Amino acid sequence: MRLPRPDAVLIQAAIAGALSFAHLHDVAEAAGQHDWKAWAYPVSVDLLLVAAWRRMRHLKSAGEPVRSAWTWFGIALAASLGANVATAGLLDLAHVPAWLRILVAGWPALAFFGGTLLAHGSDTTAEAEIPCEEADLPLYEPESPIDLPDAEPEPEVVEAPPAPAALPAASAPAPTPTVAVPAALVDHARKVADDHRARTGEPIDTETLRVRLGVPPHFATAIAAQLA
Template structure:
């Protein structure tokens, strides 16, 4: 039969916790708290210490600041260490000073206030880095309008122009501009800036087309706006 392995760290923690618990009980009893109230004081101090430590771990996991959790952890640790030192012979437990009686009597309200703030405080959320946001940004595929249907050529009827005013040739229609959404242009600008920072040269339309996944004429239109 294999015997269970004893963890020395847990044994040491149990011994230290029991001694601290007893010191807090003795100090509370010497300060005028008798019966079950003297046993409730060490429970209150240890619970506030554990709650503050748990709150710090939760906020640390989300990369959020935890000044309030550190403050209440320091208060509970000071109360525990103070009881250990006070009961080590440095304080006459038969004649407890008035300021210590006031601290012991006011501890329940202080512990209740700290526990409420720790339990109902806002939990921080991790913010992704800028590179992760850029990678998760879906590519916008705009709907490109089809080119206008060609009209069959027909012979126009001859019109006699006045001799004094010669006929001017008709100006060719302007090329149809490709609509580019502003969000896609802004994303393309970030890609172009990243390319310039890594290579030291401006991005060309072919590379921009591959990075964005758009048609060649659409990449040319975006590159013209980035120039």
């Protein structure tokens, strides 16, 4: 059985973390925070440091500003670095100044505020869901406006001569006007029809096609005839 090889980086990180943890504890205890409260201060500082770093990486990967995360990361780093420097003999831990006692006493509220902002920051990646299952495709919007030709006027009805039985003559049916449909609109309509069939398993009807494309009824009829 092979034993895991020690990682020098992890060992160094553990030693540095333990020393920083102890320094924060010593400063908090010298500032009047005793027993479990003195041990809670280094935990709070390190957790805020990690939370700010994780939030900064998340915002950077999402392409969002990281200024707020950098601010709280700097605050936590200053608290940790300040405690390390203070225990190096530059500060008399037996006679802690009043300003340091105020900073240590006010740290819990500051850390809680910063942690709340980091944990509940706004995410812009979430998108609102569209209630209609077929509303995810945009209406056809060509780059250049398409001039829709007006429908041809209906031809005049020519009455047939009366039948021998004196029955009223039936009028000739009016021919269906032809509409020139742009090729780009037909291609887009074909994609819409294919998507509708894939979703519902049935061919798209003329009225649904008209709503999806946003075209007049006679245009939708002409397009549906070309798709048939």
